Amino acid sequence: DTAVSQTPKYLVTQMGNDKSIKCEQNLGHDTMYWYKQDSKKFLKIMFSYNNKELIINETVPNRFSPKSPDKAHLNLHINSLELGDSAVYFCASSPWGRRTGELFFGEGSRLTVL
Amino acid sequence: AQTVTxxxxxxxxxxxxxxxxxxxxxxxxxxxxLFWYKQPPSRQMILVIRQEAYKQQNATENRFSVNFQKAAKSFSLKISDSQLGDTAMYFCATKNNNDMRFGAGTRLTVKP
Structure with a gap:
């Protein structure tokens, strides 16, 4: 069973389009994240949700909008795609609380904007 | 927010x-x-080792061990008996209040 699953794994689209990436975790975790990994492999946190509530919202363009319908799902919608949005987007989850441990990552979704 | 170098x-x-x-x-x-993650060419993020800041004892996981110097805010990873499968990007990370931040990564190549 896949613990954190993302769809699609690969996405190629044109500039100006709108696209979504979906994420689901079956670990029973309360907290979910979106990270962006650029071409230089740098991992930057974008958003974090705890039990459907937004708790981390980094400096990300308004074109990016996360949505968490329940604590097991965290989707990422991107409007008006730009070339610079090309990257690998990782979803992750972890238990909530100070004494928390590792993040469990999905396999990543590679977005290519042409 | 915390930073990692x-x-x-x-x-x-x-x-x-x-x-x-x-x-x-x-x-x-x-x-x-504190954490070390490994990212092989498959791009999957794999936890290598973790350290809780309040524990003075350095963490060890088989061939992987850390040297945690809290006062110096240093957290190095030692890989012993390197294997070809260790070739990957390695990311150091800190986590508090459910906020995890990563360093820029080190690309490690193990040569036969």
């Missing part, structure tokens, strides 16, 4: 040798966690 963009090591990857961090929190 990995000063070695690339490193290489001969198979069966030992290599140490450096990491320094900065945080204002007293209770935090």
């Amino acid at each position: 990995q000063s070695q963009p690339e490193m290489s090591v001969q198979e069966a040798e030992t290599v140490t990857l450096s990491c320094t961090y900065d945080t204002s929190e007293s209770n935090y966690y």
Whole structure:
């Protein structure tokens, strides 16, 4: 069973389009994240949700909008795609609380904007 | 927010040798966690080892061990008996209050 699953794994689209990436975790975790990994492999946190509530919202363009319908799902919608949005987007989850441990990552979704 | 610095963009090591990857961090929190993740070409993020900041004893996981110097805010990873399968990007990370931040990564190549 896949613990954190993302769809699609690969996405190629044109500039100006709108696209979504979906994420689901079956670990029973309360907290979910979106990270962006650029071409230089740098991992930057974008958003974090705890039990459907937004708790981390980094400096990300308004074109990016996360949505968490329940604590097991965290989707990422991107409007008006730009070339610079090309990257690998990782979803992750972890238990909530100070004494928390590792993040469990999905396999990543590679977005290519042409 | 905390910051993480990995000063070695690339490193290489001969198979069966030992290599140490450096990491320094900065945080204002007293209770935090430190991690090393590995990302092979498959791009899956794999936890290598973790350290709780309040524990003085250095963590060890088989061939992987850390040198945690809390006062110096240093958290280096030592890989012993390097194997070809250790070739990957290695990321150091700090986590507190459910906020995990990563360093820029070190690309490690194990040569036969």
